[in-house]
Amino acid sequence: MRRKGERSKSTIDSTWPHQVALPERLSCREHWPPQHEFCNALDVSPRGHAFVRDGEWWNVKCFSRKEDADRFIERFGGEYTTPQTRPRR
Template identity: 45%
Template sequence: MSYRKGELTTAGINEGWPHQIARLSSLGTMKQADVIAAFCANLSLCPRGHTVVWEGEWHRVYCFAKREDAEAFLERFGGEWFDPRDKGSGHYWHFWYKGRAAAKEAKKRARR
């Protein structure tokens, strides 16, 4: 896969903006998008996010550099915490495997 020079990669987003909130895309109508943009103007929101599918519904993932900004967004607009390790890769880039990372960690701890 090739990237354009200077373009944010998924890994770069996850590293620089690790606090992520997933929200149903159907909730982000044009009017709502303007409200979200105004609210996030002074927050640490990444200029680029991503989308994922969970149970047949698309979710928009908002990425923040500061945890308190993500918490403020979550309180105002709802949604749920998104762990970037739960995002699919390769051909399945768009799938959200909710809880996969937590399950792997629990399995590791159980083996110790």
């Protein structure tokens, strides 16, 4: 379920197809502010995805351009994921 005006998961996947998954421990708390600041200059979805793999939560940042996703991975780590390979919640 989503709120009125909120983008659907499929809209996010089609508009921001270059997706990077990071373990929650590397994308929250003290890690979030530098990532947020870095992404301010990029075309990144305001809403991402999350999933659980091997008992660990992962957060997914979604980019419209592959170059932006590459730059994010180079700076903060993470791995590429797609809607087809991303586990369901």
